[in-house]
Amino acid sequence: MIWLELRANNTIFDKGWNFKESVWAPTKKADGANWPFWNLVNDVTKGDLIFHIKENNGIKYFVGYSIAATDGYLTKFTSSKNHIWSYTDEFYKVDLSDFEELNPIIPLNDFFTNYNQELRNYFLENKKLSKAQKKRLFYVIQRDKLQCLNGAYFSEFDSFLASKISDELLEVRKTIKNTAKTDVVVKELEQRIGHQEFSENVKSNFNYKCCYPGCNVEGKGFLISGHITRWADNKDLRGNTDNGLCLCLMHDKAFEKGFFTLDNNYKVILIRNKFENKKWLLDYLEQGENIEIKTRQINPSLEALKNHWIRIGNKT
Ligand SMILES: [Zn+2]
The missing domain is CATH 3.10.590 (ph1033 like fold)
Known part of the structure; x- marks a missing residue:
């Protein structure tokens, strides 16, 4: 704000x-x-x-x-x-x-x-x-x-x-x-x-709720407007609302570090090979696997998601 x-x-x-x-x-x-x-x-x-x-x-x-x-x-x-x-x-x-x-x-x-x-x-x-x-x-x-x-x-x-x-x-x-x-x-x-402005637009797009399936976090202070394609990686996409996901602190971190991404239908894909020694994180994220992210007005950009797949090495 x-x-x-x-x-x-x-x-x-x-x-x-x-x-x-x-x-x-x-x-x-x-x-x-x-x-x-x-x-x-x-x-x-x-x-x-x-x-x-x-x-x-x-x-x-x-x-x-x-x-x-x-x-x-x-x-x-x-x-x-x-x-x-x-x-x-x-x-x-x-x-x-x-x-x-x-x-x-x-x-x-x-x-x-x-x-x-x-x-x-x-x-x-x-x-x-x-x-x-x-x-x-x-x-x-x-x-x-x-x-x-x-x-x-x-x-x-x-x-x-x-x-x-x-x-x-x-x-x-x-x-x-x-x-x-x-x-x-x-x-x-x-x-x-x-x-x-980007941060406000993204949160408002997801109605101030973490969009991860099954996550209950909501309200301004506990949410992050994460970039799907990072600022440094694509200048054209960066400020667009459809280049953002509204996530809680924990889910933002997991997305940023590439433990999960979204497929073409906005369903959560877990990147299974990354969870070695992190069973607790797998337990935490598993409830959302293959489920579509929560309601939004504007869908995340597929172009931005493709950049995320490339960055985190998702081949599915
Ligand atoms: Zn969350």
Whole structure:
């Protein structure tokens, strides 16, 4: 998934609790109430893409993005310094890695102005969705203007909103002299966004369930969108939804390592000669043998599967 952190506070905290190091929020308000824009921190999955807005002299900027190095988790924190959340020691936290700075950084007001209509439409469409599908967004339409939502520390972003950031970088690129650095940033960013988009599309294609026959794993945090043909092996197929299988951690590993594949009819084939010394794995996978994978909207690509057969040495 893609997320947005809006860090207005410039206090320096203990190591591990500062900007670029982690995102974190108290589990409750001082009066004991829940605040959804804090609870969302707990919903992050390792590998998710997180954008950052930072405030500088009262002006907000998109300054960069990073990758979640952990899932969201609950932790105790007593800072050596007093801060406005010192009323509690229970926090949700996600550790971060791979911070990339945007070049140039983008003022939030420019973002609101330049993509005004698209952001409005997106907001209004989102409002119509069911409670389960509706995203918690960082902005609202107030007095007919786009405004940051007060207290929206951590919110849901998606590939549409993220792609507006790379659009804006490309726009700015036209007016600046040294464009090489911006080109690198945009390319990297588009790859990151593409990867998240692929991952969401594949999981949604299988309705957020592991597609291995008889496996009961479901829900966002325990599933992987595995590539059937690996990224390095075929550039044309890689981002396509039909090049992905939604599998739980265990079944993804078994597929990636070539213990099973699918035939032309999407039935599981076990690669029997690979299970030497791994009877436990055979026992684990055998229940699905010769059974078709679970319901999906789009079938996996046969071309992608052929590449998988070649890679793992399947001759059947
Ligand atoms: Zn599974």
